[in-house]
Amino acid sequence: MDLAYAQEASRRYSECVQKFRLQHEWMMSLLQGTVAEESLTLLASMVDEAEGWNEEAGWLDIEEAADLFELQLKLDLYQTPIGSFDQIPEAFRDEYSNMDDRQFKVHLQELRQRGDLACEELSHLRQGVKHVLVEHGLFDDFQAILEEANPLDAERLEPLLENLVGLWNSHYKLGLSLLRMADQLPSYESVGPR
DSSP states (O other): OOHHHHHHHHHHHHHHHHHHHHHHHHHHHHHTTSTTHHHHHHHHHHHHHHHHHHHHHTOSSOOSHHHHHHHHHHTTOOSSOOOSGGGSOGGGGGGGTTOOHHHHHHHHHHHHHHHHHHHHHHHHHHHHHHHHOOOTTHHHHHHHHHHHSOHHHHHHHHHHHHHHHHHHHHHHHHHHHTSSOGGGOOOHHHHOOO
16 A cells, blocks of 8 residues: 555545535434434434544544554554564654664554554444434335325425435435445445535
């Protein structure tokens, strides 16, 4: 992985989080006070948590090679794992010049524990999300109302329901896509249009 790849992953993830937050405000203005509000709020809090774990892992705000190196240490992304001071690439030795080999190993262990924790927590978020996020039958209630309405009203209101269901699904899909490491974010096409 090179710096350009990591910066692009970081940028895309941050853009998608921003897009999600804008969608969230709009969806809340539409569905506030309905049974779906709780799920929207929960999804937003999960995205916030996932963003925090991405920051902890080192994926956000990658500006220079030293940021990338720390990310690679945290997530153990080197083909030949770095385990001692002697294995630090020459370009980054100055960053750790105040450490001896023992201190570096302790530092490395702490970094990897933080990276492992971020990975575990993101995995827990993804596993738990399907059990807690539902629209609580809101759209079924709308459909039942349409079925009881006169045919002309039902024909006029059906597109509104379809649009609302589409917006919900798009927002939910974008939120789910953010519950992972930044480099695992699907392409924009699979999380909806820009």
